[in-house]
Amino acid sequence: MTAPSAAPNAAPRGRLSDLSRVWVLEMRRCEPVTAATIVNVGGKEPDGTPSAIGRWTFETKKVRDELLPHVRGNVLNAFAGKTKLDVNGADIVRNDINPERDADLHVDAATLDTEFDERSFDAVILDPPFDQTQSDEHYDGLHARDMGDVRKAVASLVRPGGEIVEFGWSMWGAADYFDGWTRDRRVVFRRGIPDRQPVFMTVDRNAQRRLIE
Ligand SMILES: C[S@@+](CC[C@H](N)C(=O)[O-])C[C@H]1O[C@@H](n2cnc3c(N)ncnc32)[C@H](O)[C@@H]1O
Numbered sequence: 001m002t003a004p005s006a007a008p009n010a011a012p013r014g015r016l017s018d019l020s021r022v023w024v025l026e027m028r029r030c031e032p033v034t035a036a037t038i039v040n041v042g043g044k045e046p047d048g049t050p051s052a053i054g055r056w057t058f059e060t061k062k063v064r065d066e067l068l069p070h071v072r073g074n075v076l077n078a079f080a081g082k083t084k085l086d087v088n089g090a091d092i093v094r095n096d097i098n099p100e101r102d103a104d105l106h107v108d109a110a111t112l113d114t115e116f117d118e119r120s121f122d123a124v125i126l127d128p129p130f131d132q133t134q135s136d137e138h139y140d141g142l143h144a145r146d147m148g149d150v151r152k153a154v155a156s157l158v159r160p161g162g163e164i165v166e167f168g169w170s171m172w173g174a175a176d177y178f179d180g181w182t183r184d185r186r187v188v189f190r191r192g193i194p195d196r197q198p199v200f201m202t203v204d205r206n207a208q209r210r211l212i213e
Contacts, residue, residue, distance in 0.1 A: 034183075034186075036186040036187065036188050037066065039190065040192075041063070041191055041192065042193070043192055049061075056081050057083070057127050058081070058127070059082075062189070064085070066187050066201055070163055070165050071125070072087075073121075073162075074090075074123075075087075075091065076112065078095050078112060078124055078125060079095070079126060079127045079129075080096040082101065098140060108144070110145070110146065112150075113152075118157065119158065119159045120157050121158055122161075123158070123162055123164070124164045124165070125164075126147075126150065128143065128167075128168070130167075147168075151164070151166075151177060152177075152178075155181070159206065161205065161206065164206075166201070167199060167201050169197055169200070170200060171200045171202050174206075181204050182204065183203070183205075185201075185202070186200065186201070186202050187201040
């Protein structure tokens with residue numbers, strides 16, 4: 001059997017066609033596909049309490065169950081809201097721009113890098129208002145003007161090996177923007193009514209090595 005002759009515009013053997021090259025570049029830009037944990041939220045807990053995600057995200061037990069394993073060591077809760085995360089052994093600093101919230105400091109999360117030394121925390125939690133409507137309806141119009149600025153500010157505060165746990169309508173996070181960060185986990189909270197947008201939790205790790213001192 002004779003081999004089929006090469007298409008007239010095929011790339012020479014060993015070289016990528018323009019189309020393949022574009023595809024490879026796109027693939028590099030994409031996150032590798034790895035598993036996500038899918039958690040259904042909505043309805044009620046066995047004891048009758050609501051399990052839907054509401055204004056105070058961490059009041060929902062199914063959310064806490066996913067989050068708490070990452071709350072270890074020195075932790076900065078940058079959009080603290082109302083819910084206290086009482087975790088044995090963790091030392092948690094609470095920040096919320098709203099002075100009415102019970103917090104250790106009340107500053108814009110995008111300026112947190114001016115409040116602490118670099119590499120002060122094992123974990124930073126980001127649970128901002130997810131959009132302007134949420135902010136207007138539930139958080140007195142307070143919001144983060146640019147999550148890119150927030151991620152940049154808090155990334156410098158995370159120790160090598162430490163994590164940023166981010167909640168939102170999307171899976172964008174530190175690992176998408178900064179060299180030396182990896183995406184360790186992604187959780188999809190699928191909400192009760194099928195056409196409701198899911199809530200995502202991403203866990204990004206500062207994978208940079210510590211310099212030998
Ligand atoms: C989704 S709520 C956090 C809920 C919290 N995780 C809980 O379970 O109670 C968002 C919080 O971020 C605060 N906030 C809004 N803009 C902020 C900003 N730029 N910097 C810091 N906190 C901000 C709001 O006041 C609100 O309490």
